[in-house]
Amino acid sequence: MTDAQAPAPAGPPPAPAERTPNWRRRVVFGGVILVALLILSLAGAAFLPRWWSHRIGAQVDGSTSQGIGVGLFYGTVFTLLPLLVLWLTFRRRRSWTVRIVGIVGALLLAAPNLMTLGIVAGGGDAAHAGERTLDVEAPGFRTSTLVGVIAAGAIFSAVLWLLISRQRSRRDANALRGELRARDEAPSGETEPE
Numbered sequence: 177m178t179d180a181q182a183p184a185p186a187g188p189p190p191a192p193a194e195r196t197p198n199w200r201r202r203v204v205f206g207g208v209i210l211v212a213l214l215i216l217s218l219a220g221a222a223f224l225p226r227w228w229s230h231r232i233g234a235q236v237d238g239s240t241s242q243g244i245g246v247g248l249f250y251g252t253v254f255t256l257l258p259l260l261v262l263w264l265t266f267r268r269r270r271s272w273t274v275r276i277v278g279i280v281g282a283l284l285l286a287a288p289n290l291m292t293l294g295i296v297a298g299g300g301d302a303a304h305a306g307e308r309t310l311d312v313e314a315p316g317f318r319t320s321t322l323v324g325v326i327a328a329g330a331i332f333s334a335v336l337w338l339l340i341s342r343q344r345s346r347r348d349a350n351a352l353r354g355e356l357r358a359r360d361e362a363p364s365g366e367t368e369p370e
Contacts, residue, residue, distance in 0.1 A: 221294075222302050228291040229306035233313025243316035251324020252331075254289045258282035259332045292321050 236243045258281075265278025283290070295306035296318055310317055 221298070221300055224291055225295045225298055225300075225302040225306035226309070228288075229295060229309035229314070232292075232317055233309050236314035236317060238313055238315070240315045243314045244320040246314070247317040247320030248324040248327075250288050250292070251321035251326075252328045253324075254286055255325045255328035256332060258286040259328070261285060263332075263336070289321065289325060292318065 232246065235246055261278055261282045265275055265282075270278075295303050295310065297303075298306075
């Protein structure tokens with residue numbers, strides 16, 4: 177074979193065609209999600225305050241002492257658990273998927289307190305009906321829930337402060353041990369007079 181008949185050297189393989197995002201599909205999908213969220217929020221605002229106030233009223237059954245106990249339970253537990261989930265989610269560098277799952281989990285765990293807050297702070301007819309139901313069927317529930325939320329926040333803050341101060345103390349103790357070890361290992365003539 178002569179040089180003229182030799183096959184041409186193969187060049188680099190063709191680059192794969194880059195996929196361009198389908199923006200129309202993304203916009204339609206986002207619009208459907210927004211409409212669904214709007215419908216769910218409107219339905220929730222009309223339904224959830226009444227439903228939640230009747231559930232609490234059935235648990236308390238008009239007893240002030242039970243209202244205080246149930247309110248303290250809901251306020252404390254459903255504040256501590258979401259704070260713990262958020263702390264575990266954000267204390268280390270994690271992927272966005274894990275962070276979003278942690279936030280959604282914390283919101284679900286805080287749902288009882290958020291529904292009670294919706295009744296207290298809501299301005300709609302369902303929120304006012306929920307307030308009247310809680311006044312009659314669950315006396316003391318709303319105030320004791322607030323006390324439980326504040327207590328849980330204080331407990332979580334105190335435990336977090338203790339954990340952080342413990343880590344700092346360990347780090348300082350290790351640094352001092354290292355300095356002491358370095359001073360003990362140095363020849364006697366090289367130590368500085370005190």
